[in-house]
Amino acid sequence: MRRRRRRRRAGGLLLLLPLLIMGLGISIGAAVTAWTELEGIDRSGRITGPVLFAWSEKLSEQLHLSLAAAEAQAEEDMPEAEWEEPKTQPEREPDTALSIAGGSVDLEAAPKLRIVLDPGHGGPGLKEEQELGAIYRDTYEKYLTLEIAQAMREELSEYGNVEIFLTRDTDRAMTLKERAAYAESVGGDLLVSLHLNASLEHNFYGSEVFVSAFEHFHARGAGVGECILKELTDYGFVSKGVKTRLGSNGADYYGIIRECKSLGIPALIVEHGYMDEDGDWARMNTKEALRTLGQRDAAGLAAYFGLEKGRILPELPRIEETIPPAVVRPDTTPPEEVWYKKERQGDGRFLITLHGVERESRVMYYDYSVDGGETYGKLQLWGSEDTVQFPMNLTGEEQLVFRVYNNYELRTEAR
């Protein structure tokens, strides 16, 4: 763990005042700029990764309510934020409920991680839809991420050796640059940006984590990300893994990761699951479920750093991290050697053998169509082998199309 020099609070506040003013005034415009750099839809038209939502007409069509009506509805559904602004929160005194491991410990000297939680999106979003995040089931991602962050803070506050900060504690607009600047102003050791996903075809499901592709930023983000994914998998999500994404200029693609890295802070984006997929939605569709997500995130983070509940440790465990020797590149090619064969079985059914190879990442899902690609069934999970086998009832009239996906959502078709 890096020990950072603790900043004086007064200095921090002075530094933050302009940010607050900006937050009231011009941050909406800045948010537009920041988000334009951050399209969440790739060239093939798929919404990828964190839904730092680039607005699309297609999505707009899918809204049941007009934006204004949806906004009004959301206002009604969600309680007023009751937390004070994070920037005015006092430094937390050592919690007397926390015991001290190993007898007498100089509390001031005990190492303390400064973790910044970043609830994705936020703000009125009537014109700046990116502030809302993903919108499904008449719900805005921005509210759900805040709920998760608050639960994560609450859970983490039961651990020793950690101080928690939120980039936003209310529904307000912040640019990605402002979020990173805030993390720096509080001496953050790590920023965890919390999101919920959606896909254009509404077919993907699972949790995934995006991290920097570079050096110790990668090592730290990936280490924490793996621990969080383990928790989310235990809760019932499928893991799509820890991934990187690079922009055309070779830098980290996602703004929050890039902005934090430029200030020397490792960051990760946790995409807990897909709002537009029924199975995933069932694990986030109540306040309790969202709180569980936050608690799982907290448990994963605490496990990575070796934090203990109710105890202040005189030293934190050493963390073995492997700094990657080169840029950790994302997989940019779809699965290879994709083919299928069908064999008639004794019972009149057909046994399908579907093959696919992925050398850079891993095969994640498959799906198929019986009408020549007009419609597809639910994405099925791929196993650990290069083939999957399953029976199908076929008349012989079907026009079969199989699609094999890697965990970067790139797919190859076999007809």
Ligand SMILES: [Zn+2]
């Ligand atoms: Zn998001």
